[in-house]
Amino acid sequence: MKFAALTSLLCAVTASLALPSARTTTAKVTYDQTYDNPNGSLNSVACSNGVNGLITKGMFPCRYTDFSSLPNFPFIGGVQGVSWNSTLCGSCWELTYNGTTIDVLAVDYAAAGFNIALEALDQLTYDQAVALGHVDAEFEQVSGTKCGLPA
Numbered sequence: 001m002k003f004a005a006l007t008s009l010l011c012a013v014t015a016s017l018a019l020p021s022a023r024t025t026t027a028k029v030t031y032d033q034t035y036d037n038p039n040g041s042l043n044s045v046a047c048s049n050g051v052n053g054l055i056t057k058g059m060f061p062c063r064y065t066d067f068s069s070l071p072n073f074p075f076i077g078g079v080q081g082v083s084w085n086s087t088l089c090g091s092c093w094e095l096t097y098n099g100t101t102i103d104v105l106a107v108d109y110a111a112a113g114f115n116i117a118l119e120a121l122d123q124l125t126y127d128q129a130v131a132l133g134h135v136d137a138e139f140e141q142v143s144g145t146k147c148g149l150p151a
């Protein structure tokens with residue numbers, strides 16, 4: 001049951017990004033300072049309420065309300081394929097660029113690839129996010145615990 005659910009999730013991700021292998025392929029990573037705001041409301045992103053929303057997922061005493069209440073803030077952002085009540089809400093993604101790796105929590109949709117907080121992209125690029133505008137990073141879905149979520 002659990003394995004089947006995971007498999008279909010991975011298949012959905014692969015299909016939506018139209019890429020054959022997550023480990024060896026890259027996706028575009030852009031930034032949006034909306035995700036840098038600690039006071040940003042989870043009501044303002046795709047992963048708000050609904051069974052799969054982050055507001056719903058947070059459990060006492062770790063209720064998720066604003067962006068800063070998320071365990072790995074500001075390593076959050078939008079991921080391609082996410083929509084309201086998507087099972088990809090709260091999924092955790094390891095992005096690797098130029099030998100640096102970060103783990104990003106999916107809280108919103110992205111038009112293409114990943115659209116993350118400026119501070120997160122700066123961490124990935126030796127503070128060159130603004131200069132570069134975007135990068136192509138390797139990506140892999142990893143356990144939510146890597147993004148600080150409960151096991």
Ligand SMILES: *[C@@H]1O[C@H](CO)[C@@H](O)[C@H](O)[C@H]1NC(C)=O
Pocket residue numbers: 037038039
């Ligand atoms: C977030 O809200 C707190 C409390 O209202 C305020 O002190 C702080 O300046 C706000 N931060 C930002 C970045 O808006």
Ligand SMILES: *[C@@H]1O[C@H](CO)[C@@H](O)[C@H](O)[C@H]1NC(C)=O
Pocket residue numbers: 049050051052085087
């Ligand atoms: C959200 O998606 C789940 C399936 O993942 C479904 O059971 C639920 O009815 C959907 N709608 C709401 C409002 O949570």
Ligand SMILES: *[C@@H]1O[C@H](CO)[C@@H](O)[C@H](O)[C@H]1NC(C)=O
Pocket residue numbers: 098099124125126128
């Ligand atoms: C790539 O990594 C090197 C250090 O290994 C660093 O000096 C350089 O600034 C990095 N370039 C980018 C674009 O992140």
